[in-house]
Amino acid sequence: MHATISHPNDLDAHWMPFTANRLFKSAPRLFVGAEGNYYLSSDGRRILDGMAGLWCVNAGHGHPRIREAIKAQADGLDYVSCFQMGHPEAFTLANRMVGMLPDGLDHVLFSNSGSEAVDTALKVALAYHRRRGEGGRYRLIGRARGYHGMGFGGLSVAGISRHRRDFGPLLPGTAHLPHTLDLARNAFSRGEPEHGVELADDLERLVQIHDASTIAAVIVEPVAGSTGVLPPPKGYLKRLREICDKHGILLIFDEVISGFGRLGASCAAEAFGVTPDMITCAKGLTNGAVPMGATVVGKHIYDAFMTGPEAAIELFHGFTYSGHPLACAAGLATLQVYEEEGLFERTRKIADHWEQAAHALKGAPHVIDIRNIGLVAAIEFAPRPGGPGQRSAECAEACYQDGVLVRAGADLIVLSPPLTIEPDEIDRIFASIRKALDAIA
Numbered sequence: 001m002h003a004t005i006s007h008p009n010d011l012d013a014h015w016m017p018f019t020a021n022r023l024f025k026s027a028p029r030l031f032v033g034a035e036g037n038y039y040l041s042s043d044g045r046r047i048l049d050g051m052a053g054l055w056c057v058n059a060g061h062g063h064p065r066i067r068e069a070i071k072a073q074a075d076g077l078d079y080v081s082c083f084q085m086g087h088p089e090a091f092t093l094a095n096r097m098v099g100m101l102p103d104g105l106d107h108v109l110f111s112n113s114g115s116e117a118v119d120t121a122l123k124v125a126l127a128y129h130r131r132r133g134e135g136g137r138y139r140l141i142g143r144a145r146g147y148h149g150m151g152f153g154g155l156s157v158a159g160i161s162r163h164r165r166d167f168g169p170l171l172p173g174t175a176h177l178p179h180t181l182d183l184a185r186n187a188f189s190r191g192e193p194e195h196g197v198e199l200a201d202d203l204e205r206l207v208q209i210h211d212a213s214t215i216a217a218v219i220v221e222p223v224a225g226s227t228g229v230l231p232p233p234k235g236y237l238k239r240l241r242e243i244c245d246k247h248g249i250l251l252i253f254d255e256v257i258s259g260f261g262r263l264g265a266s267c268a269a270e271a272f273g274v275t276p277d278m279i280t281c282a283k284g285l286t287n288g289a290v291p292m293g294a295t296v297v298g299k300h301i302y303d304a305f306m307t308g309p310e311a312a313i314e315l316f317h318g319f320t321y322s323g324h325p326l327a328c329a330a331g332l333a334t335l336q337v338y339e340e341e342g343l344f345e346r347t348r349k350i351a352d353h354w355e356q357a358a359h360a361l362k363g364a365p366h367v368i369d370i371r372n373i374g375l376v377a378a379i380e381f382a383p384r385p386g387g388p389g390q391r392s393a394e395c396a397e398a399c400y401q402d403g404v405l406v407r408a409g410a411d412l413i414v415l416s417p418p419l420t421i422e423p424d425e426i427d428r429i430f431a432s433i434r435k436a437l438d439a440i441a
């Protein structure tokens with residue numbers, strides 16, 4: 001029998017995700033509270049959250065409106081399936097989302113995470129073509145350095161080798177576009193880089209190799225996030241849209257990070273004026289307070305399924321928790337907060353200060369690139385000879401000791417604070433990074 005009392009210092013049973021478990025458990029970092037732009041650590045310190053949780057707490061932690069909405073929903077209807085029954089909030093939330101997203105994104109399939117939203121989009125793309133008599137379109141195209149979650153579908157179109165290599169051949173019939181990072185031409189760009197629109201033409205190369213009739217969809221993050229913030233080169237997304245249109249290929253924007261305010265708009269599609277056939281979202285949809293993902297599709301896609309006998313299920317897909325009442329309540333309250341507090345507009349305004357503060361790090365030790373757009377930024381370091389990744393890990397640790405939480409990637413510091421961040425807090429984040437860099441070899 002296992003003991004039924006859990007000891008706070010018994011860390012063994014939880015196999016932590018994306019974590020060096022043994023290292024963490026030898027020196028755990030635990031949080032016990034959060035409010036606004038700050039975490040409270042278990043050693044009693046207030047830590048400025050430079051990551052909005054994990055790119056998700058866009059309205060700040062513990063927002064009273066969202067908290068109350070979740071509580072009220074838990075007091076009312078705890079759970080009902082959305083399979084052949086439902087509850088009002090799922091419909092209301094879908095309507096609100098469609099109302100705030102650009103025209104052409106009209107119907108919402110709910111799920112529980114970005115990974116599920118992505119796998120849903122990929123499956124819908126395949127089924128859509130089949131419904132229309134083009135079942136030969138099975139190929140799914142992603143991009144190098146792409147991150148689309150941890151499901152087999154998303155991983156198959158993703159382009160981060162370390163995430164893929166342990167898991168076998170993944171889905172057959174995928175291909176990848178090149179990534180858009182070009183330090184030689186675009187280092188220290190502010191916002192969208194000047195150079196690289198032609199990288200979208202690689203899709204024509206893939207069409208030449210595979211033939212358009214085998215290609216179902218292209219999926220990209222409009223701004224690649226996890227890999228280290230790669231804003232799209234000017235004109236790139238538009239070019240991708242044109243090539244997809246020319247060949248009847250669906251375009252999917254993975255907006256798990258770029259959706260709901262990060263770019264000062266409802267989504268990247270709005271920010272860049274390019275409408276894909278589907279977007280995937282999660283994270284900021286519920287302010288991270290309850291897990292939820294969503295795949296939003298154009299009317300043309302939905303309509304292609306609304307044929308055949310009325311009594312027939314149109315899409316054999318869904319999850320136990322699709323449209324979960326608590327997630328819907330959190331989502332509704334979150335969207336209301338974004339609107340009432342004008343957070344997307346605020347983001348557009350404060351993004352200038354953010355950009356200046358980020359780029360003021362140019363010239364700091366080891367810094368070889370700074371990239372930013374909306375309220376997101378990455379600072380890239382020259383790797384320490386013989387110790388790749390060490391500088392960013394040491395920098396993030398020093399910032400944490402200084403009371404600022406930033407995310408370290410491979411020789412990168414990645415930042416995406418709550419959209420509620422104040423100018424002096426922005427300054428504090430970058431001052432902390434500067435101080436750390438001055439001390440790092």
Ligand code: PXG
Pocket residue numbers: 054112113114115116118147148149150221225226227254255256257282283407
């Ligand atoms: N697509 C994108 C673009 C994402 O950024 C997912 C899909 C998957 O979402 P879920 O909810 O299944 O995790 C993501 C998630 C990081 C980091 O360190 C980023 C994510 C998740 C975990 C860590 O940047 N993004």
